[in-house]
Amino acid sequence: MNGAADNAIRLRGLDREYGDRAALSGVDLDLPSGASLAVLGPNGSGKSTLLRILATLLRPSRGEVSVLGSSLPDEAWKLRGRIGFLGHEPLLYEDLTGRENLEFQARLYGLPREEASARIESDLDLLGMSRRAGYRVSDYSAGMKQRIAICRAVLHRPALLLLDEPDSNLDPEGREAARALIGHPKEIGWASGMTVTRVAVSHDPERAKAEADQVLELAIGVGA
Amino acid sequence: MTPSLQALGAIVAKDLRTELRTMRSLPAMILFAVTTFIIFRFGLDRTALSGSLASGVVWTTLLFAAVLGINRIFLPEREEGGFDAFRLAPVDRPVLFVAKATVLFLYLVVLEVIVVPVFAVFFLNDWSGLVPLIPVLLLTNLGFAALGTLISSMAVNSRARDLLVPLLLLPLVVPLMIAATGATSPLLDSGGPSFDKFGTWLLVLGLYDGVFCLVGYAVFDFLLED
Numbered sequence: 001m002n003g004a005a006d007n008a009i010r011l012r013g014l015d016r017e018y019g020d021r022a023a024l025s026g027v028d029l030d031l032p033s034g035a036s037l038a039v040l041g042p043n044g045s046g047k048s049t050l051l052r053i054l055a056t057l058l059r060p061s062r063g064e065v066s067v068l069g070s071s072l073p074d075e076a077w078k079l080r081g082r083i084g085f086l087g088h089e090p091l092l093y094e095d096l097t098g099r100e101n102l103e104f105q106a107r108l109y110g111l112p113r114e115e116a117s118a119r120i121e122s123d124l125d126l127l128g129m130s131r132r133a134g135y136r137v138s139d140y141s142a143g144m145k146q147r148i149a150i151c152r153a154v155l156h157r158p159a160l161l162l163l164d165e166p167d168s169n170l171d172p173e174g175r176e177a178a179r180a181l182i183g184h185p186k187e188i189g190w191a192s193g194m195t196v197t198r199v200a201v202s203h204d205p206e207r208a209k210a211e212a213d214q215v216l217e218l219a220i221g222v223g224a
Numbered sequence: 225m226t227p228s229l230q231a232l233g234a235i236v237a238k239d240l241r242t243e244l245r246t247m248r249s250l251p252a253m254i255l256f257a258v259t260t261f262i263i264f265r266f267g268l269d270r271t272a273l274s275g276s277l278a279s280g281v282v283w284t285t286l287l288f289a290a291v292l293g294i295n296r297i298f299l300p301e302r303e304e305g306g307f308d309a310f311r312l313a314p315v316d317r318p319v320l321f322v323a324k325a326t327v328l329f330l331y332l333v334v335l336e337v338i339v340v341p342v343f344a345v346f347f348l349n350d351w352s353g354l355v356p357l358i359p360v361l362l363l364t365n366l367g368f369a370a371l372g373t374l375i376s377s378m379a380v381n382s383r384a385r386d387l388l389v390p391l392l393l394l395p396l397v398v399p400l401m402i403a404a405t406g407a408t409s410p411l412l413d414s415g416g417p418s419f420d421k422f423g424t425w426l427l428v429l430g431l432y433d434g435v436f437c438l439v440g441y442a443v444f445d446f447l448l449e450d
Contacts, residue, residue, distance in 0.1 A: 057308055059449070081314030091305035095242045107234035108313040110227040152309075 007066070008033040008160060008197035009054065014063035016049050023049045027063070029216055036184050036198040038208035041218035047201040048088065050218070051162045054199065055085045068160055068197075081109055084158035086166055086182070090149035092137045098148040099124070099133040102155055109156040116155070119190075123151040126189075127177050142169040147178070154181050157190055163200040167207070184211050231315040235323035240330070242300065249293045250331055257289040257339040261346050273347040274414035279405045282343050282412075283364075286336065287401065293331045294372035295389050297324050298380040311448060321373055321444035325437075329369040336361050353411035356419070360411070363429035364404040370436035371396055377447050403428040 007030050014027040024046040031037050039047050052058040054067055056076035065072040070079050085091075092101045099120065106116030124130045127147040137145060146169045153161070166182055167175050180189050185196040202208035209215060243249060264281050265271075273281060301307045301320075310320055340361070344351050372393065379388035407425035410418040 055312065057311060080312065083312055085308070085312055087305075087308070089305040089308070091309040093238065093242065093300055093304050093306065095246050095300075096238065100238075100241075104234055104238050105309070105313075108231050108310070108315055110230055110314065 006032055008035070008068055009037075009199070010064070010066040012064040014050075014053070014065055015061045016046065016053060016058065017061045024053075024060075024218070027216075027218070031197065031199070031214060033197055034185055034195045035213040036200070036211060037214045037216060038205075038212035039199060039201045039216045039218065040203075040205055040208060042220060045218040045220050047218055048164050051085075051087070051164050051199065051201055054160075055083055055087075055162050056080075057085075079160075081156060082159045084153040084156070084161045084182075086149055086153040086161075086163045088164055088168075090137075090145045091152065092145060092148055094138040095136060097134050097136055098129060098140070098144075098151075101137060101148060102133075102151055105152050105155050111156065119155060119157075120151070123154065123181060123190075126180050127151060127174070143171060143174055146170055147174060150178055150181055154190060157194070159194065159196060161185075161196060161198040161200075163198065165201055165203065167202070167204070227314065228316055228319050231313070231319050232323050232326070235320065236326050236330075239300075239323070239327040243327075243331075249296050250334060253289045253292050253331065253335050254338050256292055257285050257335065258342055260285040260288070261339070261343055265346050270347070272349050272414075274349075274412055276405065276409045278347060278412040279408040281347065282340070283401055283405050283408065285339070285343075286332075286364075287368075287397065289335060289339070290328075290332060290368050290372065291390055291393065293328060293335075294368075294376050294393065295386060297328055297373060297376045302380045307448065317445045317448050318441045320448070321377070321440050324377075325369040325373040325440065328372055329365050332365040332368060333362075336365070348412065350414070350416055353413070353417035356417055356422070357408060357411050359426060360404060360407045360429070363426060363433060364400060366433040367400040367429065367436060368397070370433060370440050371400070374436065374440040374444070374447075377444065400429070400432050403432065 009029060009031040011027050011029040014024055015022065016024040027050065039050060041047050049058060053060050053065060053072070056072060056079055059073045067079055068082055096104065102120045103116065106120065121130065124133050127150060129144065129147050132144060137148065150166065161182055163182055166178065170178060179187055185191055185198050188196060200208060200211065301310070340354065344354060375389055375393045379385040379392065382388055403425050407422055407429065410420045410422065
């Protein structure tokens with residue numbers, strides 16, 4: 001197998017524009033499977049845009065994008081169900097409970113009921129949300145929403161984790177607990193026997209670099 | 225059960241559970257329809273209606289009550305990130321169209337179960353036309369649901385969605401309303417129901433439903449793109 005085939009993510013000259021404004025310009029990247037990438041840069045440098053392109057939620061304006069062997073945007077459909085995405089929004093329905101949100105997610109991903117139930121309870125327990133999972137999401141604090149959103153992002157055991165400031169709103173205890181679900185791929189408990197690649201956007205360079213094998217620094221309107 | 229059917233069931237169950245919990249759409253639709261009947265009752269100064277006038281009153285009221293539900297059908301997906309969550313899932317995108325159209329269809333059935341008898345109490349001397357009205361209601365609901373879901377998905381990302389939905393929906397719904405009122409009018413005649421061109425109107429309703437179900441299913445994938 002050649003090097004390109006071993007890469008979970010390969011970007012060449014990736015551009016993305018919003019109208020006249022360049023959000024990303026000429027981004028190149030090779031990220032091996034099973035590695036952890038930290039994406040750093042100031043506000044407006046396109047970190048979230050990059051993550052949404054990799055998640056197939058945004059189309060690139062130009063350039064080559066290959067994710068888990070699928071070329072984007074043409075083969076985006078092949079990646080459905082293989083990506084765990086944690087964005088700025090928790091992607092949770094406010095009028096459902098935390099547990100109902102996870103059960104809904106499990107049904108969307110076609111998980112067998114018993115397996116889904118076991119995963120949900122195990123992940124909720126890891127993040128200290130078991131007792132509070134029966135409350136409506138609208139009653140949660142931002143930190144509690146983030147904990148449920150983390151459970152949602154990994155419930156289907158994705159091969160690629162795309163995390164946009166995963167520590168936001170989490171207290172130190174929550175950050176520590178979250179490492180077992182979304183930390184470095186070697187630390188993730190659920191990933192035994194599978195290769196998981198991780199891309200995390202962060203505003204905390206020291207912490208991000210400690211959890212990363214590779215760093216991508218973005219400047220405003222320019223890739224690095 | 226196939227993954228698509230499982231996802232369809234999950235979305236429908238989620239929406240119905242949310243509606244039962246929050247009562248955001250149905251009570252407003254029902255209240256609007258009942259209030260409109262009261263306004264017609266006093267505005268027309270008539271205690272009984274029949275034929276085309278009765279048909280016009282009932283369908284005008286149901287149409288505008290349906291617009292209230294159509295406006296809200298995708299709001300949770302828009303405001304709580306449901307579109308992104310759905311686009312990441314291994315589910316064919318038209319499944320969301322079918323699920324939302326199903327939910328809207330069920331809302332309309334509940335609306336009609338409550339407000340059509342209210343209409344009959346207010347305006348009808350002879351209720352015998354109500355049973356043959358059922359297939360007309362169901363076929364028209366299907367057309368409302370397919371077209372309404374399509375229009376709502378196009379308008380939901382716009383800040384002017386409350387304006388856009390009626391502006392886009394009403395011209396397209398004219399053929400459906402012509403067929404629905406054409407089928408209903410003889411059923412509500414004062415001398416009892418007649419079935420003049422009833423089959424033809426049902427066929428027109430069925431064709432309309434088929435066209436918009438297929439169009440919605442075919443184009444929904446593109447409407448979910450960024």
